Amino acid sequence: xxxxxxxxxxxxxxxxxxxxxxxxxxxxxxxxxxxxxxxxxxxxxxxxxxxxxxxxxxxxxxxxxxxxxxxxxxxxxxxxxxxxxxxxxxxxxxxxxxxxxxxxxxxxxxxxxxxxxxxxxxxxxxxxx
Numbered sequence: 015x016x017x018x019x020x021x022x023x024x025x026x027x028x029x030x031x032x033x034x035x036x037x038x039x040x041x042x043x044x045x046x047x048x049x050x051x052x053x054x055x056x057x058x059x060x061x062x063x064x065x066x067x068x069x070x071x072x073x074x075x076x077x078x079x080x081x082x083x084x085x086x087x088x089x090x091x092x093x094x095x096x097x098x099x100x101x102x103x104x105x106x107x108x109x110x111x112x113x114x115x116x117x118x119x120x121x122x123x124x125x126x127x128x129x130x131x132x133x134x135x136x137x138x139x140x141x142x143x
Contacts, residue, residue: 015040015132016038016039016040016041016130016131016132017038017039017040017132017134018036018037018038018108018109018110018131018132018133018134019036019037019038019134019135020034020035020036020107020108020109020134020135020136020137021034021035021036021137022034022035022137023106023107023137023138023139023140024138024139024140025140025141025142026099026139026140026141027099027141027142027143028099028100028101028141028142028143029098029099030099030141031095031096031097031098031099032096032099032139033093033094033095033096034050034093034094034096034107034109034137034139035091035092035093036048036050036091036092036093036094036109036134037089037090037091038090038091038092038109039090040131041111041128041131042128043087043090044067044087045067046067046111046128047064047065047066047067047111047112048064048065048083048085048092048109048110048111048112049061049062049063049064049065049083049109049110049111049112050062050063050083050092050094050107050108050109051107051108051109051110051117051120052103052105052106052107052108052139053105053106053108053119053120053136054104054105054106058116058117058118058119059108059116059117059118059119059120060074060115060116061074061112061114061115061116061117062074062076062077062081063077063081063083063094064083064112065083065084065085065092069085071083071084076102077096077103080096080097080098080099080100081094081095081096081097082094082095082097083095092109094107094109096139099139099141100141101141101142101143102141103139103141104139104140104141104142105138105139106120106136106137106138106139107136107137107138107139108120108133108134108136108137109134110124110131110133110134111126111128111131112126113125113126119133120133120136121133
């Protein structure tokens, strides 16, 4: 069974920092690209960062220069360092294998080249003064 377990969210003031962590299991993590998505209630789930299995990272313009994605293949973990947080970063953050830039929901099951996977619960990030 594929599982993603996200942690590290919380409440921060604008300009603050948070580090999100995600533990993945049930598939060949080291051979997979990994990504972070975020979702606001009632809106699609947007892919904001990808780290390829070789380590190359890419970012959505909304987070470029502020967020840094990294991975530890020995631990099957992916991280998202979030600096200079803004109120518009408020969302539930999920890790997953990238399977589209914008998907209807970050819940339930999805399918990629490796078959069926299930979204984790995500971690809430709230940025406000």
